Amino acid sequence: MDQMIFHPPFGIHAMRFLNSMLCYSILIPNLAAITTLLRAKREYQTCIGIRHRGV
Structure with a gap:
């Protein structure tokens, strides 16, 4: 799992996603x-505005 995170394309996508x-x-x-x-x-x-109009 840790090795997949450091694989460049996946790592970039994961960082963008996060x-x-x-x-x-x-x-x-x-x-x-x-x-x-x-x-x-x-x-x-x-x-x-309503208050200023005197309503």
Whole structure:
């Protein structure tokens, strides 16, 4: 198993795969948090806009 990891083509693919998995595991929760933050910000701005209109 260890010898397969150091075989160049497989090793490169494995490293790219692990790298992309790491990126996705970091990125996806952050994307969810960012979208919820943006949605909350938009709702907050519309709430302020309604308040400014005097409704």
